[in-house]
Amino acid sequence: MAFSLFTKNKKAWIERCRDDYATKMRLKYAPYYHSMDAQKGTSVTLDGREMIMLSSNDYLGFSFHPKVMEAARAAVLQWGTSTTGARPSNGSRGFHLELESALASFLGREACHIHSAGYLSVMTSVTTFAQKGDLILADKNLHSCLWDGIRLSHASVERFSHNNPEDLREVLASANPDAPKMLVVEGVYSMEGHVARLPELVALAEEYNCFIVLDDAHGFGVLGHQGRGTVDHFGLNEKVDLICGSLSKSLASTGGFVAGTSEAIEYLRTHSKQTIFSAAIAPSQAAAAKTALELMQSEPEHLDRLWKNTRRYVAMLKGLGLDTWETDTPAVPIVLGTRELAYRFWSALMEKGVFTVMSIAPAVPPGKDLIRTAISAMHTDEQLERVGEAMAYAVKSL
Ligand SMILES: Cc1ncc(COP(=O)(O)O)c(C=O)c1O
Numbered sequence: 001m002a003f004s005l006f007t008k009n010k011k012a013w014i015e016r017c018r019d020d021y022a023t024k025m026r027l028k029y030a031p032y033y034h035s036m037d038a039q040k041g042t043s044v045t046l047d048g049r050e051m052i053m054l055s056s057n058d059y060l061g062f063s064f065h066p067k068v069m070e071a072a073r074a075a076v077l078q079w080g081t082s083t084t085g086a087r088p089s090n091g092s093r094g095f096h097l098e099l100e101s102a103l104a105s106f107l108g109r110e111a112c113h114i115h116s117a118g119y120l121s122v123m124t125s126v127t128t129f130a131q132k133g134d135l136i137l138a139d140k141n142l143h144s145c146l147w148d149g150i151r152l153s154h155a156s157v158e159r160f161s162h163n164n165p166e167d168l169r170e171v172l173a174s175a176n177p178d179a180p181k182m183l184v185v186e187g188v189y190s191m192e193g194h195v196a197r198l199p200e201l202v203a204l205a206e207e208y209n210c211f212i213v214l215d216d217a218h219g220f221g222v223l224g225h226q227g228r229g230t231v232d233h234f235g236l237n238e239k240v241d242l243i244c245g246s247l248s249k250s251l252a253s254t255g256g257f258v259a260g261t262s263e264a265i266e267y268l269r270t271h272s273k274q275t276i277f278s279a280a281i282a283p284s285q286a287a288a289a290k291t292a293l294e295l296m297q298s299e300p301e302h303l304d305r306l307w308k309n310t311r312r313y314v315a316m317l318k319g320l321g322l323d324t325w326e327t328d329t330p331a332v333p334i335v336l337g338t339r340e341l342a343y344r345f346w347s348a349l350m351e352k353g354v355f356t357v358m359s360i361a362p363a364v365p366p367g368k369d370l371i372r373t374a375i376s377a378m379h380t381d382e383q384l385e386r387v388g389e390a391m392a393y394a395v396k397s398l
Helices: 002-009 011-018 021-029 066-079 087-091 094-107 118-127 144-153 165-173 198-207 262-271 283-298 301-319 339-351 381-397
Strands: 038-040 043-046 049-053 111-115 135-139 156-160 181-186 210-215 242-246 256-260 331-335 357-359 370-374
Touching (some): 066 283, 094 256, 118 242, 156 165, 283 301
Parallel strands (some): 135 181, 181 210
Antiparallel strands (some): 038 043, 242 256
16 A cells, blocks of 8 residues: 555656666666676676776776785775765864875875765866856866766856857857856876866966866876976966866876865865765875875886776777777777777677776767776787777678
């Protein structure tokens, strides 16, 4: 009886879930939520088959580095598994401060705050500092967490064409001159692999007095001296107000960071709901990220290997006539243009033992349906050889 009452009252919600087209398609074609049985570096086991992981964000390959694994283990033994609390209340520990101080000094910033997800850090970098009455200038291809931060801030937003300073200039020229302005960009765009045209964007931001927030989730560890990121790559450290990013890519952990002036970070600690009402990052996560950060400085060979692998891989894809959307980085899309072609290509790679991720509109702009691949320093020459054979097979399957 209770159940029929429930179904009657909740009918709209039940139907919404049951009849959802996107969910039905996802379950029918099953391209997502594959659960690996085992992993050793870039080799994973899926349904009993060994496969090459070609879509992870473990750019420097630190997730299986013995020192990173040992640091995470030691942190659990020393601090337990969780702080079970938010930073302003019972969740702050010495290891948080140590990682924040190490990240701030690596990035040439006064201060830094870390969160348990990059999504939180990036979202809060916008939403905490923008408010109703402000104007946000946003690249059209921003990551979902930046859009969420924009929406939640209640500021007005104007979009400009992806990585296009000329279009940004036009938007700025017609904007209300009195509104406080924030420019929101990524350092390296996660789907496209494009490096932001930062020198031109920053010059415009200066001209129009914009506060700059830069999400460097995919530039950190990949670009700049020892992997300091996109801002360092262009020598623009004094010009970008906030750098935020993720610990779950080059730093081989889970979590995120926001780095800026002490004033900005203290303001964030006072006002950011994502900081105040969410549990602090776990001891093992902080320890893994801190050790990975140290390795970025003491073992430069991983960054060298990442770029060597990337050059080889992109050249191989171009040799096969594939469209890599002019990527400049180890985040390498293979644009197929329609969801049917993307699915066929993805299936052929799966058949040949190469694990990738398909991204289709609306996650990417219309006509840009793609396979998102990413190179790691951990990929071996033999693996890249096998990837090349699988790619050739997938091209034939189109
Ligand atoms: C550009 C960008 N920003 C932020 C995030 C969020 O990071 P996390 O996965 O650590 O929550 C991602 C993750 O994919 C990303 O690609």
